[in-house]
Amino acid sequence: MSPADVADIELVDVTKRYGDHLVVDQISLNVPKGEFVSILGPSGCGKTTTLNMVAGFHSPSSGRIRIRGRDQAGVPPEKRNIGLVFQNYALFPHMTVAENVAFGLKMKGTSKSETEIGVRRALKSVHLEGYEARYPKELSGGQQQRTALARAIAPQPSVLLLDEPLSNLDLKLRESMRVELKEIQQQLGMTFVYVTHDQEEAMAMSDRVVVMSGGVVAQAGPPVDIYQNPASSFVADFIGKSNLLPVERAEFVDGDSRLILRNGLSLIGHKAPGMDLDQIRLCCIRPENVQLAVPGEASANRLSGRIDKMVNLGAHVDLWIEVSPDVVLKALVAVRRLQGLEVGSQVDVRIEPSAIQPLSN
Template sequence: MSAIDVELISVSKSFGPISVVTNIDLKFPKGEFVSILGPSGCGKTTTLNMIAGFSAPSGGDIRIRGRSQVDVPPERRNIGLVFQNYALFPHMTVAENVAFGLRMKGTPKSEIGSIVQSSLRRVHLDTLADRYPRALSGGQQQRVALARALAPRPSVLLLDEPLSNLDLKLREAMRAELKEMQQELGMTFIYVTHDQEEAMAMSDRIVVMWKGAVAQQGDPGSIYGDPQSTFVADFIGKSNILTLREVTSTGAAWDAAIDRCDIRLRATRGKGDARYCVIRPQDIQPLVDDAPVPEDFNVLRGMLRRVINLGASLEMSIELAPEIHVSVLVPSAGSDALPAPGQQLKLGIPACALKLLAD
């Protein structure tokens, strides 16, 4: 038995002259929670539909547990599906909805009742088996959809933006439940979302897609901390992206000149062909004028233009030069030490916090 549950080999998809997915290679190991993340129109749902069998690839191969699935219909792929709109049958009770896939699969009637009961117990809905979907909240309907998808015991569960219709608090609660469920079952989850917080919170690995291709993949920490392009840096979390005029080597570091101003920054991550400098807002630190500054810090001054209160943190907009602004994120607890908008302040940026990128 293959240790890889799903594998995409040079998979492409076109609709007439429009290329939606271009020559992607992906492997989904058994028991991994993988999120396919990207903006609308990047090809992530098309990729999921090809894995499910709802759409045939224009080129390449899709293998499930080592076997090609190109000509295998969806119902024979042993894959569970959870959709954004839940797709529950309104005329069926919760128990009947969960039993539907089991009946279609030919599960003996004597076994269906116990499987339905255990599936509903897993999602904490065993007391609502006789209710109809219209009598359930959005979160309860989502749990029914999960129970229905898991009841036939698929080897892989595909989830297409399943939490997007829920409010923020419920989404956060369901994120934790989904992750716990996946770990308990040891099942491969392939989760499509445009929400980077969801992907970061749940995933063992994130596949970032852009314009039908894989822009970057890796664990959440490496995707966030070491973006390989300005697109990934901007899409995963917040970033300050500054255009560079030139980059020169200083031996152990790089001297990066910011375009349209006389600011130069020292960076230890990047290459000499870089055109952009990426700095996370939380890596820029306000400094007290007479306090000692670490040797590896870039020190510069700017004017505080505005402060946005985000609750636990404050987001400051700092003007470093005409038309050159950066965002700085600091804890709300330090708000008393900040100057008023319109005043100058001193900033420090560790050289290791700057990432120089070519595109």
């Protein structure tokens, strides 16, 4: 195997226990050089513990962790050639921006001239030129976050680990920093492993998302694949909004699957590869795929219902449409499509078969 083929990070059957409590259960993961990977999941799923094991703050109970092909057993954090960015930034308040950024370089024994070059390079990459003499208290939240990022990348680590670094920022700043972080990562060509519980962050920035639940990987893949083809009801519910409908039975109809729901409702959906009809227990439909039907428009899946609730989101409206006494569909509809509809209005909706994802659990 050539050096170019070696993954920047490799986890092989990594498990972490604290006494009888199993936190991470036999996780295996390969992160190629230059990839932006997000580890996503709810609190307590094991994502931060996984990151801490890669960083060297905790040792796995079993399994192997390799960085650039080198086994990390017994290697302390400062010897792993990784950068770290935390939720609270951990900037030194008595140091200027330049001194904060220079800290890691000095710890490596870098010469004064090389340290100055490294600081300038790092600050330029995060768009903080001219802020060298300021102290953390003189910076905005976004500037503090970029300073912490510059400090982490100044020593030119092979991998950067980020633990919910945007969670302390307000919504608009978080959204702008998502774009900046991705641009910085692409500019540097550096491997980023990003831990978050925010699915929008993970979807917006990542080349690949690793969804964790209960200490295991529930699904991993490109964001669009996970969104469009969730592997389970947990993933479907955690990644974006979804209608999860129980399926009483399923049958073949002209190569597609007919899903029989409650109260005699049925939907035509595509056949999931590798899934037998008797395995289907649920189906997932994203709200944006529940569309208001035009009168006279033919559709494989056309349902009549009544608007039960409306929430205005500005350009779009969330609708809750009762299509049977115990089946309510959530729909995301552009305001311009409402045309005078209100709570209590009768509407028809249509759902394309390709938008109906059968699930086994």
